[in-house]
Amino acid sequence: MAENNKENFLNEKVIPFFNRISSARHMVALRDGMTAAVPMIIIGSLFMIVGQFPVKGYLDFMTHIFGPNWANVVQYVTNASFNIMGLIAVAGISYSLAKSYRDIDPFSAMIVAIAAFILTIPLQVGKDGGLLIPLKQFDSSGLFTALLVGLFVTDLYVWLMHKNLVFKMPDTVPPAVSNSFAALFPGAISLFVVWLIRIGVEATPMKSIPNVITFFLQDPMSKVTNTLGGALVIELVICILWFFGIHGANAISGIIDPIMYAALAANAAAMKAHQPLPNIITKTFFDNFVHIGGCGATLGFVILMTFVAKDQEMKALGKLSIAPAFFNINEPVIFGVPIVLNYRIIIPFILAPMANIIATYFAMKMGWVAKTIGIYPPWTTPPFLSGILATGHISGGIMQLFNIVMDTIIYYGFFKSMDRAKLKVEQKATD
Incomplete structure (x- = not known):
């Protein structure tokens, strides 16, 4: 009985309320306006992968054939698309x-x-x-x-x-x-x-x-240290900013990155001196174990879109986004779904990276997974490989696979709700 009352409340009050918000004139304009950027983002993503493919043999080969400046030339297209x-x-x-x-x-x-x-x-x-x-x-x-x-x-x-x-x-x-x-x-x-x-x-x-956003974030963020609580606060800020269309990681990078890089350098110095690594929360911790597939840990969501979605629009976007997602480029999803100002997906968008922080932190603290050793793999390095490089141990790669499975489970229920809603719209359009 209580479950039925809860379902009726959601169907009669909550969902219609958010539907009215999402169909409002200004919300529709935001959605349609940002969707216009999706083709350019996908094109830029493909050229970014070509220019930053994280395999040394490939990079050396391309440098030998085309010269030392080849990557910059390839990414002219990325700059012309991402930067607008x-x-x-x-x-x-x-x-x-x-x-x-x-x-x-x-x-x-x-x-x-x-x-x-x-x-x-x-x-x-x-x-x-x-x-x-x-x-x-x-x-x-x-x-x-x-x-x-x-x-x-x-x-x-x-x-x-x-x-x-x-x-x-x-x-x-x-x-x-x-x-x-x-x-x-x-x-x-x-x-x-x-x-x-x-x-x-x-x-x-x-x-x-x-500078307005950075100005108001600078003081509180500068007081956050590389602790578990600090990492959760940082990620919450990043996700909320992304929800409102602000590149969260870029907005606070000038404040947080010096702290994260210093922690990584301390680990590198300790390793060189054959001492225990002092820090868990570092720059590579975030880039390789939290933001798997990009901010919001969206790789699991893209996998669901590609292989589980019944709505043709979702499935098509998943197929276009799956390759960039494995290289931690998720702008096609952020602006294509979209995730920005989308109440249906904001909860897992926050929960998934939060879960990654907690799971990875305690796995490293308990000694089940090696800590990050001071090596900074390129941010486009795919999961599993980047985990091994970041920790110098296969346990880092296994931790990433665990996080991907966990993220997929977190996204699943919300993804199914969104997929059903989009499928109904698609079916009505074809009737």
Whole structure:
């Protein structure tokens, strides 16, 4: 009876509530806007694997054939695709949101949003005195700013358009020209507002809009040490930031990485001196035992999508994502499912890496698994191999396999719920 009441409560109250949220105008715009980046992410992932394939013999062979700069040349495509995720997101979100309103030209709104996004980025002065835009702000590092700008500026632009603050052209003027001039006053006012916000932020210790998140995280994160509790806090912050479209690992890397690398260096020094390794929580601990398949430990989820999904969309995305996932590249899943702002998947997205931390920590503490020895395998090294390299022992690889199985089990129930929901939508569309 109690179980039935619980199920009725979920079906009648909780699920409809989240369904209303997910179908809201702005949530749909966020989903559709970020989905626009998926093809570029998949293309960039494939070229990244080619340029960073973690086998020394392969790298030496490619260097011998194509020269020492070959990897940089290959990854021109990766840079051109991965490094514009924020730019694609702001364009896609703005276009989708503007299109949902009546009598609004979405293309004009998108152009204004792109200009506003670039306006938030602090420019750098080149050697020749010219102004340079840091490309890093166009990638996932600037994604949160892109989400806010895409929504806020577009809504402001639409509101101004509905107030008839437009420059009207004669009816004989072609629509493309008329729409461009109609955007003149709303676009100018929108950019003026963003400009004022930027000036206000620059007058604070944060110095620039992209620094706002890092500024508020810096003090609390700098106090977290390499303990089990600290590792869990770090991972919770990373996952929550990713849920809101912020690259969590990048956002706190400047604060946490020095601590993690120092712990790894201490292990390397202890090993060289033939002393017990002092630290469990290190940089390689996170990269190789926690983020298996990428942040959120999504390899298990991708395996389910590829081999278990009944919904054709999920299965197709799984097949496209499985190869990058084995090299710890999970942007195709993050933005393709999407995981960002997806209430159906946020719980396992947090629980899976948390479980990896706890299981690996106690296995290493009990001496069942070797600690990380100071070697830092490339982050694209596939599981099992990276575990062996990171610990210098096969127990590291076995621990990774255990974590993958555990992650798959954690994701399974939530995956099945999502798969069923998507399958119903697919079947309705074909009826």
